[in-house]
Amino acid sequence: MFFYLLCVMLIVNAFARDDVPLEECKDRGNDRYCKSHMDSGHCESENYKFIMKANCRKTCNLCDQ
Numbered sequence: 001m002f003f004y005l006l007c008v009m010l011i012v013n014a015f016a017r018d019d020v021p022l023e024e025c026k027d028r029g030n031d032r033y034c035k036s037h038m039d040s041g042h043c044e045s046e047n048y049k050f051i052m053k054a055n056c057r058k059t060c061n062l063c064d065q
Helices: 002-015 031-039 049-055
Strands: none
Touching: 031 049
């Protein structure tokens, strides 16, 4: 009986989802910093994309990436 219970628990555990909470979409930089970079076109620039994604996700609309 214990063996069957153990098997059922292993099967249930194998198919259980681990829900990872989504990170809140917000800017790490202040409004002035992010706005100046956005106005300079850095949100679309490949050279700045990594920095903008790390610091100004909300301002640059990079939350889904």
